[in-house]
Amino acid sequence: MKVQNVMEIVVKDVIEKYKKELNMSCTCDHCMNDVLAMTLNNLSPQYIVDEANSAYIRAIHQADRQGATAILTKVAWAAGVVAENPRCENVKNPSNE
């Protein structure tokens, strides 16, 4: 069985677009995956069967200013949580300083 949550694409687009503005101390794959997973866990999924529709739904999200702002707000929240509690090895644990 093969389905896809279009919100994965939409949130990845938002994270890539605003990566710099998120001001994260670490932007390694692990940290960015944590931001993506946390954001997706706070959004209603939008699963589709026909991959052909994903470009169409992605475009709808890009045109939807209000929706995009809501997603960016959740990405910024997740980025804040991850920046405070990085699980990756790159960033020395702030509390040990």
Added chain:
Amino acid sequence: MKVQNVMEIVVKDVIEKYKKELNMSCTCDHCMNDVLAMTLNNLSPQYIVDEANSAYIRAIHQADRQGATAILTKVAWAAGVVAENPRCENVKNPSNE
């Protein structure tokens, strides 16, 4: 970026386990994907970053009788909707008979 919604695995398990009991007129890939997508759109996602954890979370769901029943209820609902309105070619449209 690579994340996974563990609910995809959990729901696939439930669909495979109860496929016969769902009494669907058509069980082609397209119809089963429609059931999977509709069910997932009605469940809170559970995205993880470390794939190693998916087996662990899957086991939690299998042990969680109440949770499994809730998922089965949603799968049965989705199967009913898909059986009523199959989008695949295999089943002649019931309303034309």
